[in-house]
Amino acid sequence: MAKKKTIIDFRKMVAEGQKIVYLTGYDYLTAKYEERAGIDMILVGDSLGNVILGHDSTFPVTMEDMIMHCKAVRRGAPNTFVVGDMPFMSYQLSDEEAVANAGRFVKEAAMDCVKLEGVNEAAISRIRAIADAGMLVMGHIGLTPQFSAQMGGNKAQGKSAEAALKLVEAAKKIEEAGACSILVEGVPAAVGKAITEQAGIPILGIGAGSYCDGQLLIFADMVGYFDDFTPKFVKKYGDVGGELLRSFTAYAEEVRNGTFPDDSIHSYKIKADEVEALEKSLKEK
Secondary structure, three states: OOOOOOOOOOOHHHHOOOOOOEEEEEHHHHHHHHOOOOEEEEEEEEHHHHHOOOOOOOOOOOOOHHHHHHHHHHHHOOOOEEEOOOOOOOOOOOOHHHHHHHHHHHHHHHHEEOOOOOOOOOHHHHHHHHHHHHEEEEEEEEEOHHHHHHHHHOOOOOOOOOHHHHHHHHHHHHHHOOOOOOEEOOOHHHHEEEEEOOOOOOOEEEEOOOOOEEEEEOOOOOOOOOOOOOOOOOOOOOOOHHHHHEEEEEEEHHHHHOOOOOHHHHHHOHHHHHHHHHHHHHOOO
């Protein structure tokens, strides 16, 4: 079993030009296979609101939802660096509440790091407070779903020189506040490159181009499991949804036509004399 990577390992990987492999996970079984595959870092994202709980956004996700799923992922991937995503309204009100909720991720779910969205002064303050409390915190800039109302929807960001420069400057502020890394989402590759070149901490990208220090995808997107919509930046590596549909359909057909279960294969055995004794007892009653 490989030793769990630390933030020191990730910094060393960046220095040596090695890419960090980052993937979401929300449950024990998925996390177990991700660890077996050698994924460097797992994000228990608030995207579970969409792909696990069936909401049309991440806003309804609660701290209790996150803690439960983080615990499951930790059980499945005990030797992987796991990041807990702070859900909407778990850190917006105050530094104190942000630190308390970040602490829950670490104490209750054994997370290695927490992540929060935003580039405003409040987000910078929360990052500083969490870092000052001794916890690792990852920033998240660019397309930030928790700020989608202000953005007019989940749209790509940094598409002008002015907007791109603001993101570069925001990344610097987040780094200065004590973040251990930053997730950059939904920006042109040139902007992802500019942010990465200016940063002194690992920059992970999701839809931010190939120059970032590592890449993140939503696991349900990349294996063809979640099909409500597919972002432009997703590459599909499998067809889990198709295989599930084929399996469920075949099962339903066999149950209905009586070919499953086959008692000669799928049933527990009993000795013939025991069957005779049972039948005799039933007749006597």
